[in-house]
């Protein structure tokens with residue numbers, strides 16, 4: 001059984017005993033949100049990230065989810081993407097295609113990957129334009145409190161430096177308030193050129209889930225969740241604060257090992 005609880009203002013923490021338990025809980029969570037969105041709006045607009053996340057979503061390709069999820073209503077986006085060709089080993093699109101999208105009956109025209117034949121700046125502009133069209137046609141919902149898209153679910157990983165999507169510590173992209181999608185050309189994690197959702201978009205989603213495993217993330221997770229002092233660095237993951245939506249952290253025991261409140265009794 002996973003330990004589950006709420007950490008003041010930092011959302012729901014789900015700490016899992018094993019990787020298998022985490023994967024099942026994550027698949028159940030995504031399948032339930034998909035059902036609820038399809039029932040309510042007729043669409044499920046989900047944004048993926050790169051890294052270990054896709055592997056951890058693997059159970060969705062298996063029974064019962066592969067048969068019970070209404071894949072025809074899924075619209076796929078990326079919270080961040082590396083600006084490389086779609087068939088490049090570094091591409092987040094390729095990672096998701098190989099590990100998930102090719103194994104379930106997603107409608108190809110519902111998969112919104114970036115334009116990989118232009119510069120990072122143009123790719124970010126193009127991607128925002130595509131999302132704007134889909135907001136107009138209600139495939140992507142719109143926030144009640146600003147003009148941002150309101151994705152049904154944004155899935156994020158966490159870097160050991162505290163980055164989420166391609167929003168890295170102390171980077172000016174963290175200050176972007178106007179654009180929905182921005183670009184960077186100096187990512188500290190290779191490859192250097194990336195596009196990324198901005199914080200206003202991430203924080204306008206109906207649901208944000210951050211999936212974090214392994215001891216190497218324990219310190220960053222502590223800074224993202226526990227009370228920090230005024231002199232402690234404000235890492236990007238701590239800026240994930242959905243205005244109205246729900247925030248859930250899917251953790252294993254190793255990632256959660258430095259949390260102050262690992263018994264989750266508050």
Ligand SMILES: O=C(O)[C@H](O)[C@@H](O)[C@H](O)[C@H](O)COP(=O)(O)O
Pocket residue numbers: 049050051052053080081082092156157158159163164165166189
């Ligand atoms: O394109 C990327 O680099 C990813 O989107 C990135 O933000 C990732 O999610 C984190 O670095 C966590 O990656 P791991 O889960 O593999 O550690």
